[in-house]
Amino acid sequence: MRSWVIALIAGLAGIAAGVAYGWVINPVKFVDTTPASLRADFRTDYVLMVAEAYHSDHDPELAARRLAVFGSEPPATISGAALNTAGDVGYAPNDVVLLQELSRAMQAYQPAVPTAGSTP
C-alpha cells in the first residue's frame, strides 16, 4: 500500500477521534451565557413576563430596564421581535394583547437623558 494512503487513513482516523472526543466523551458545556444568546422562544417568554408585570405596574422605565438584559437594542425592537415570535409560535390571544400593550409602551418610551453635571 502506498504511503500516502496510510497517511490519509491516519489523518481521517485522527479527525474521527477528535470529533468523537469533542461530541461524545467531553462535549462543550455552555455556562455563563447572556440573555442575548437565548433561543427566540425563551426570549419571547421573558418579554411576556415583562409585559405581564407592566400590565400591572404601568411603569415603562422599569419595563425598559428589564428588557435591557438583552443588550443595547432599543426596548421597542426587543418587544416588537417578541410580538412577532409570539404570533409565529401561536401564543394565546390574551398574551399577545399583553405583548402588544408593552410594545406600544416601548415605542412611546423615551429614556431619561442625564443632564450635564449629574451623577452618571
Place this chain on the structure above:
Amino acid sequence: MGIGLAYAWVIAPVRYVDTSPNTLRSDFKDSFRTVIAASYAATHNLDRARARLSLLGDADPVQALTAQAQRMLAAGDSFQVIQNVARLASDLQAGESAGVPASPHPPSSTSSPIPTVSTTAAPSFTPASTPTETATDTEPPPTAVPIVTATARPSATPIPTAAAPFELVSREEICNSNLTSGLMQVSVLDRHRHQMPGIKIDISWAGGEETFFTGYKPEIAAGYADYVMQPGVLYAVRVAGAGSPITDLTAPACPDTGGESYMGGLKLVFQQP
C-alpha cells in the same frame, strides 16, 4: 494547528446562540427570577411561575428564591421587588406542602406554551461574521447597557410606613429544652399571611435597646427573626417603627422532668391588619 487556532480565536470566534436559561450567568438568573416574581405578583399564576423557574435548572427553586431575596436585602434593593421574590418562594413552598408537584404543569388552554429545555439538543454556535470581535465568549455585565446607566434606579425604603402598623396576633410561651434558653422568635406577616423579610424590629429594656431585622434566617422563614432574652428582664418590642410597642415580654420559667426549672422562650407573630 496555529493557523487553526488563529481562525478559531481571532478570525471567526465562537458565538453562542439558541442557549437556554439554565446556562445563564448567575446574575442574569437573578434577573430572570426577579421578573418571574414580578410576573407572578401581577398574574398569581403559580403553575406558570413554577414552569418558568424550572427552566433555570435550580435544584431547589424555593431555596434559590429565598437566597436571592437575602442577597437583595443585603444589597438594599427595593422592598417591593424583594417582597415579590419572597412571596413567590413562600407560595411555592405552600403549594408544594399542599401536595402540588414540583414539576412544571402543562399550560392551560388559555395560556401560551412555556418553552422547554431540550435535554438532547445542545445549543448551537455559529462563527462570528466580523473578525473584529474578541475571542472571549463572555459579554459585559448588564450594568454596561446604556438604559441602565442613564437612569437612576428607583429606591424605596424597606420599612413599611407608620400608616400600616403591625398587630400582635399570636403570643406563645415556648418550653422546649432543645431550643436556646430565652429565645424570642418573631414572625412578621403581611395582611395575606405571607412572610415579610427586611422588617425592622426594635427591642428595648430598662437601660438598653437594640434593632434587628427579619429575613436573615431564610432556612426557617423569610419573615423570621430571633433574639436571646436575659433572665428576669422585661422587654418591649415594636415592629417596623410603627404602632404601640408590646411591653412586659420576658422569658418564662419552664419546669423540666427533674422538678427543676429552665428558661423558656417566646414566640410572637405580628401581622399587618
